[in-house]
Amino acid sequence: MKFLLPLLFLLPFAPATAQKLPTDAISNYFSEYVDDPDFTVVYVSGKVFELFKDSNLDLDELDEKEVAAVLQVVKDIKGIRVLHTGRNATARWKEAKKRIPTDRYELLFKVRTADGDNVEAFIQDEAAVISELFLLIGAADTFAMLSFVGNVDLTKLANLQRVLQDD
């Protein structure tokens, strides 16, 4: 009984805490490097994209079809996170590579140039819907991690590509 009461008290807080636990790869890195002065850190919430979703955007460069296709892709994005540094880039790249949980992330593509620049894209997916698109960029003088979290539907991406190609 002595232990039961504190447990009962803590119970209502448990689901809220669980929801806040980072589930995406970059969240782990992000929390580590968010205060590191060597890094440039960017976070944009999905709420900002929701604003665009509800808004009747009228962009000069894009026609109605293109705007609709772009909004279809971004409307389900829950957030974008970016980490970038120009210091110890090669060491950071190697460290990040080691820590990617390959059991949860599938390599989408990998590019390595003759100059030694590397770009690797990973995804976490269920059916045709990507829950996270994760880019790792490494070069001699730059290291960056980009994470797009949310439901990125491959069919919507394909539709956007088609619409842009048509014009």
Next chain:
Amino acid sequence: MRPALLALFILLASTLSAQHKSINQFIRHHNNGAENISFTIPGFLIGLAGEIGMIAAGDEEEKAAFSLAQLLGTTRFLIFDSNDFDTDEDIRRLLSELEGEHHYERWASIRAATGEQIELTVQMKGKRVCDIVAIVKDAEEHQTVFLHAKTNFTAAELGEIMNELSK
């Protein structure tokens, strides 16, 4: 029934004042020092200035900027020397209080390796944005600008103005 209504009113008032207490404390604490200033612009004055600006504005871009300003209610500004305080820790604590206890949501967070920092957190009621807190820290000038504005707009209203700005 009357005690219940009174209790509800007191609860509501205490929640609102608690939220503003964090902001008030932040402003009061950083307002100390020869170069540190804070001022409040009442909402009606911003509205009035916005209306006058709309009439006087020459081009559509200026009109859109003034109509964007009209979305702001009572706005409080604070400008202080970052070196006078433990600014990073103070910002972190304020954002943690607002987001942890008063349901603010971080919309954007940018911290450059050069030291510049931008934080945007908002409080929403349903689909309406009702409070905005923005913090901009300039590392080169070692100056921090804090803004708290009461607002009452939806994504659609903001989208209309953004349409005008993008034309």
